[in-house]
Amino acid sequence: MSDIKTLVDDIYKLFDDNNKEPTKSDLNMFAKNVCESIKTYLTEDNKNKPRKLRMSSLGKPARQLWYEFYRPDLREHLPPYVKIKFLYGHILEELLLLLARTSGHTVTDEQKQLTLDGISGHQDANIDGWVVDVKSASNYGFKKFKGNSLNRENDSFGYLSQIKAYGEAQGNDKLSFLAIDKQSGALALCIPDEKEYPDIRKTIADLKKYLSDKKNKPPRCYEDVEDGSSGNRKLCVECSYCAFKVDCWQDVNDGSGLRKFIYSSGPRWLTVVKKEPNVMEDLA
Numbered sequence: 562m563s564d565i566k567t568l569v570d571d572i573y574k575l576f577d578d579n580n581k582e583p584t585k586s587d588l589n590m591f592a593k594n595v596c597e598s599i600k601t602y603l604t605e606d607n608k609n610k611p612r613k614l615r616m617s618s619l620g621k622p623a624r625q626l627w628y629e630f631y632r633p634d635l636r637e638h639l640p641p642y643v644k645i646k647f648l649y650g651h652i653l654e655e656l657l658l659l660l661a662r663t664s665g666h667t668v669t670d671e672q673k674q675l676t677l678d679g680i681s682g683h684q685d686a687n688i689d690g691w692v693v694d695v696k697s698a699s700n701y702g703f704k705k706f707k708g709n710s711l712n713r714e715n716d717s718f719g720y721l722s723q724i725k726a727y728g729e730a731q732g733n734d735k736l737s738f739l740a741i742d743k744q745s746g747a748l749a750l751c752i753p754d755e756k757e758y759p760d761i762r763k764t765i766a767d768l769k770k771y772l773s774d775k776k777n778k779p780p781r782c783y784e785d786v787e788d789g790s791s792g793n794r795k796l797c798v799e800c801s802y803c804a805f806k807v808d809c810w811q812d813v814n815d816g817s818g819l820r821k822f823i824y825s826s827g828p829r830w831l832t833v834v835k836k837e838p839n840v841m842e843d844l845a
Contacts, residue, residue, distance in 0.1 A: 563666045563689075565689040565691045565693075565737065566750065567821065568661060568689075568739065569679050569739075569748045571664035571666065572657075572660045572748060573748070574664065576665050577795065578591075580637070580831075581664070582663070583659055583662070583663045583730075584662075584663075584719075585661050587634035589661055589814075590659075591655055591656070591659045592607050592621045593820060595655055595777065597844045598648060598651045598652060602647070602651075608709065611656070612629050612630045613681075614682055614765075614772065615680060615681060615682050616677070616683075616684075616723055616726040616730075617682055617723055619719065619722040619723055619726050619761065619765065619768065620718060620723050621719050622718010622782030622783075622799075623767070623768055623771040623772070623780075624778055624780065624782050624809065625782060625803055625805060626768060626771070626772060627771060627772060627779055627806040628778075628808070630772055632805070635805055635807075635808045637804045637805070637806075637807065638656060639804070650697035650743060651697075653741050653743065654685070654695040654696070657695050657739055657748070658685070658686055658695060661686075661688055661739070663738070667688065667689050667765070668686050668687070669685065669686065669688075670686060670687045671686045672684070672685070673687075675726075675727055675731060677726050677765070678765045678766075679765075680726070682726060682727065684773065687733075688739070690733075690735060691733075691735040692724060692727050692728045692731070692733050692735060693738070693739050694724045694727070694736075694737075694738050694739075695740075696720065696738055696739070696741075697740070698740050698742060698743065699744070700742055700744045701743040703745075706738055706749040706751040707747070707751075707753070708739075709749075709751050709753070711738070711751055711757070712754070713756045713757050716757075716764040717802075717837070718784060720738065721753060721757055721758055721759065722758075722759055724736050724738070726760060726763045726765075728762050737751060737752045737782070738750070738752075738753075739751075781809065782799065783797045783799050783800050784797070785800075785810075785813075785832040785833070786795065790834075791835065791838075792836055792837055793831050793834050793836060794831065794832045795829055795831050795832060796810070796830040796832065801829075801830055810832060813833065814831070819832065820842060821842065821843040822840050823840055823842070824836045824840055826841065
């Protein structure tokens with residue numbers, strides 16, 4: 562029986578040996594899934610679509626989910642290039658499952674629907690008896706997977722809550738991530754320490770409670786942070802990626818809201834400006 566701990570080496574070996582090819586049925590499944598992904602990204606507009614709490618959302622902060630449920634109209638518009646990035650990330654994840662099968666590992670229960678405490682979701686797959694969530698990551702994000710250092714403190718996107726729900730729903734505590742660096746093509750298998758997982762049933766109960774109140778937003782997810790020694794303050798990384806940050810932080814800068822400055826490393830959202838940055842401000 563194949564061992565998940567050799568999965569990455571076995572996938573790499575496919576490209577060294579050049580003597581295995583996917584079965585026709587596996588290729589057909591891959592093509593079907595990729596076609597469905599492309600069609601979804603090109604035809605579906607979920608901006609104002611009514612929301613349901615799903616397993617894939619369990620790692621998101623309560624306030625962000627509140628906005629998604631009750632004020633989706635305040636979501637920032639995603640530029641086309643960002644949507645393309647999400648799309649090819651999804652295609653890479655499908656590719657990894659194809660390669661896992663081709664390398665001799667047992668891949669089952671792809672996109673199996675699961676339910677836990679009334680919350681539904683579709684897992685990526687089970688590989689060699691392990692619940693596996695497949696992730697495509699930036700070079701920076703990939704380091705957490707490669708170093709097996711994903712934990713509660715650095716899990717900005719709530720991956721631990723998501724996979725814990727998948728495992729809990731099927732009574733399987735063998736949980737792992739198969740990740741690919743979108744820039745380098747490097748792969749990593751990450752098996753987080755059991756103590757890093759949240760009490761997922763409590764998480765679900767807390768989120769249901771927050772989302773039952775349509776009128777009042779939950780508390781802010783994170784505090785702003787110092788921007789070097791300038792005296793300025795900025796959004797933390799988690800908030801800077803949120804599509805609802807403009808409305809969420811509208812009271813900062815003496816009520817004028819966030820100020821966006823364009824640095825060479827990317828945009829920076831300031832909540833307090835004591836010293837004007839020596840870079841261009843985006844006033845759009």
